[in-house]
Amino acid sequence: xxxxxxxxxxxxFHQATMAEICAEAGISAGALxxxxxxxxxxxxxxxxxxxxxxxxxxxxxxxQHGFVPAVCLAARAFFEKFADGDGALIAEIMAEAIRDxxxxxxxxxxxxxxxxxxxxxxxxxxxxxxxxxxxDPKIATNTLFATLEGIGLRRAFCREIDADAALLQFRAxxxxxxxxxx
Amino acid sequence: xxxxxxxxxxxxFHQATMAEICAEAGISAGALxxxxxxxxxxxxxxxxxxxxxxxxxxxxxxxQHGFVPAVCLAARAFFEKFADGDGALIAEIMAEAIRDxxxxxxxxxxxxxxxxxxxxxxxxxxxxxxxxxxxDPKIATNTLFATLEGIGLRRAFCREIDADAALLQFRAxxxxxxxxxx
DNA sequence: ACCTGAACACCGTTCAAGT
DNA sequence: ACCTGAACACCGTTCAAGT
Numbered sequence: 001x002x003x004x005x006x007x008x009x010x011x012x013f014h015q016a017t018m019a020e021i022c023a024e025a026g027i028s029a030g031a032l033x034x035x036x037x038x039x040x041x042x043x044x045x046x047x048x049x050x051x052x053x054x055x056x057x058x059x060x061x062x063x064q065h066g067f068v069p070a071v072c073l074a075a076r077a078f079f080e081k082f083a084d085g086d087g088a089l090i091a092e093i094m095a096e097a098i099r100d101x102x103x104x105x106x107x108x109x110x111x112x113x114x115x116x117x118x119x120x121x122x123x124x125x126x127x128x129x130x131x132x133x134x135x136d137p138k139i140a141t142n143t144l145f146a147t148l149e150g151i152g153l154r155r156a157f158c159r160e161i162d163a164d165a166a167l168l169q170f171r172a173x174x175x176x177x178x179x180x181x182x
Numbered sequence: 183x184x185x186x187x188x189x190x191x192x193x194x195f196h197q198a199t200m201a202e203i204c205a206e207a208g209i210s211a212g213a214l215x216x217x218x219x220x221x222x223x224x225x226x227x228x229x230x231x232x233x234x235x236x237x238x239x240x241x242x243x244x245x246q247h248g249f250v251p252a253v254c255l256a257a258r259a260f261f262e263k264f265a266d267g268d269g270a271l272i273a274e275i276m277a278e279a280i281r282d283x284x285x286x287x288x289x290x291x292x293x294x295x296x297x298x299x300x301x302x303x304x305x306x307x308x309x310x311x312x313x314x315x316x317x318d319p320k321i322a323t324n325t326l327f328a329t330l331e332g333i334g335l336r337r338a339f340c341r342e343i344d345a346d347a348a349l350l351q352f353r354a355x356x357x358x359x360x361x362x363x364x
Numbered sequence: 365a366c367c368t369g370a371a372c373a374c375c376g377t378t379c380a381a382g383t
Numbered sequence: 384a385c386c387t388g389a390a391c392a393c394c395g396t397t398c399a400a401g402t
Contacts, residue, residue, distance in 0.1 A: 014196055015281075087280050091273065091277035092277040092281075094277070095273035095274040097339055098270040098273050098338045099194050099274075104339065108339070108340070111339075142336065142340075142351070143333070143351055146333040146336040146337075146351075147328070147355070150329050150331045150333065150335070151325070151329075153280075153331065153335070154324065154327060154328040154331060155328075157276060157286065158290070158293075169321055169324070169328075173325055173329070173359055176358050176359045177355055177358045179358070182364075
């Protein structure tokens with residue numbers, strides 16, 4: 001019944017009411033509380049299964065086309081979600097995760113596994129000479145993730161919804177950051 | 183009576199109640215609504231006067247010590263706020279601003295003036311040869327802001343509170359991004 | 365066993381009455 | 384003019400009663 005994501009997308013996490021979610025799902029309040037122990041718990045569940053869907057896709061792309069193109073592919077998918085209007089929801093999940101461990105614990109777990117995958121890809125790319133070998137792979141991964149989220153959030157804030165422009169901006173930054181120094 | 187910021191810092195925007203804020207401010211509910219038309223309006227007001235305090239400080243530093251050191255100085259101040267526990271509040275303001283025009287309109291105005299100042303500083307730095315002249319100054323400014331916020335948010339999410347480490351991470355990224363190409 | 369929905373507790377907002 | 388605080392409307396959560 002996670003199809004009640006629709007309510008959060010439409011009205012935001014704090015504006016959407018449990019009654020609306022129940023109506024959308026076609027169940028009663030009591031039944032909803034059988035599946036989720038609280039409203040916060042619902043974001044926790046959403047956050048949990050949204051992440052890490054595309055990790056394998058990224059790994060294959062990194063091997064076939066190189067690290068930077070693979071990152072840009074992942075970035076494009078991310079920016080398109082923002083352009084679709086999920087920017088506010090992502091920001092709300094972030095805010096909730098910073099404040100509330102119920103949300104952050106599962107999110108951090110799946111985040112850690114994505115970081116792991118990207119870190120390994122960076123190490124491989126460093127061996128191939130695609131990425132500056134003096135960069136710490138884990139810090140570089142964190143920086144990349146932070147940059148991605150930062151650009152997505154800022155563009156949502158500025159009401160800029162062109163995913164291509166965001167990608168161009170991101171690509172220029174990433175190329176310069178990762179480029180091997182002479 | 184903005185000293186009721188304390189409540190938001192302690193408990194978060196959505197957890198803090200109007201009753202708490204009234205108690206902290208020593209006034210009644212009715213009186214509070216004389217000064218602010220709603221709870222959301224309070225964040226709008228907070229967001230408005232938080233921004234742009236340090237713009238002049240940045241301008242002086244940029245002229246005296248160069249662009250990159252000046253940016254890092256501003257970044258340090260920003261990361262320290264996050265480390266102080268304002269990370270969640272900033273994220274909440276962001277989320278609220280993306281959803282709600284009451285919050286975003288004043289915020290975007292003061293953001294635009296900061297962007298303006300940084301953009302001019304980049305143009306000056308490009309003339310001095312400190313910053314790659316092929317970068318679009320406005321896009322570069324936006325990227326810098328996005329990066330700053332992204333790193334701050336991500337570190338708050340990961341519960342990393344070392345402002346020095348954040349600054350090091352940010353500095354490495356910025357130096358590589360802005361460095362003149364040969 | 366599982367679901368319903370009225371009831372409860374709580375919180376943002378208002379407004380008649382006070383000063 | 385300005386403030387008070389009881390009252391109102393609303394929403395997350397629970398639980399006695401139903402199937």
